[in-house]
Amino acid sequence: MLIQRVREGEHELFYELIRPYERRVYAAAFAILRNEADAEDVAQEAVLKALKHIRQFRAEARFSTWLIQITVNEARMRRRKAHANIMEPIADRQDEEGNYTPRDFADWREIPSETLERNEVRQKLAEALAELGQIYREVFVLRDMQHLSIEETAKALGISTASVKTRLLRARLMLRDLLAPGFGGAWSMTGKLSFEKGTKPW
């Protein structure tokens, strides 16, 4: 097994070990830092740290999860250092139990995956993701882009699985709303799905 050989000192094989996860490490760092230079820096630090502490990796976890967890920790530390004196954005303090309601569309016009070949489509998706609050973006990126399980996401972020599920639901619905207008989603301009005052679907 590759990882076992690296653990036993064949460090040259580490390149091969991390190759499939390089993009994911960067994406995880970027999701938290939203700055290319910082994300790359943190991704490098995380990979070096993984190499340094490879003996601490426990076989019962997936290597990718462990690596992403290191990346998340590194990125959060970097963010804390960089924003030690800056107030947290309001979007990041959104109450998970808040009144966000999905917009009401007549129907959903699907955005085909093939359009991802176009730079401007990827750009729009990235912009929509950047609009999410930090706590939602982190969960969404790990779960829906990195394909970690609910439990792995919870572990990587140090939150409960219930919180992961709540944030994930909101993140998905918010992105749906953010993407619809720009891609011809036939939504009703009259407003959002209506609820009786005081009632929430979540």
Added chain:
Amino acid sequence: MVVNCEEVWREVSNYLDGEVDPTLRVAIEEHVRGCKRCTAVVDGARNVLQLYGDERMLEVPFGFSQRLHRKLDENMLGNRRTFLGWMVAAAAACLIVGTIEAASAFRTPELLSEHARPGNGVPPDMMVVVSENGKLFHLAGCEFIHEKNKLRTITAAEASREGYSPCVRCLKKYLAATASAQFLEGSATTPARSASRSASRSTSRSTMALNFRSTSSGRDGFR
């Protein structure tokens, strides 16, 4: 089981993850089939997962991988250098320790006093006496022997190796033979006495034996 729109929205995420029980799943699907709003919610959320879950969304800056590997190269090289450095340091330490150990194997035993000096001029196989707590070796019967009840008889060479110095009274005649030479040398060597002393301490036993009759250090030669 029947569900309303709010319940569908509350469960849409779990539904898409396949984390609702079969009964609820059927109920949601039945509801969605007849509800345009909920169809838009479910379809939209599913489309979001499909788009963002695509590998192409994990874009990295150009050259990211190369820079990462370069960083790893530097790190591994650094580690090798550090490792090499440690190896060199360890080898050097071993060499130093080995040298010290080797030297100590030949080192002259600690002298019993600052006055104890090799008995130059005294025949090495001549039998002398030493006392347990004394610092000098004597000819048997010397009146300056202390603790006469704790004497040992050994050769002059052995006495010298154990750190005893010749008694300048009873062994005067042997020391006198070298005195004149030492006198001439003494004035020149006195300032360097400490150096001479430390050198004599590190002299090997074999060297000591060979040089037994050679010049002693200045002070002892004059006593």
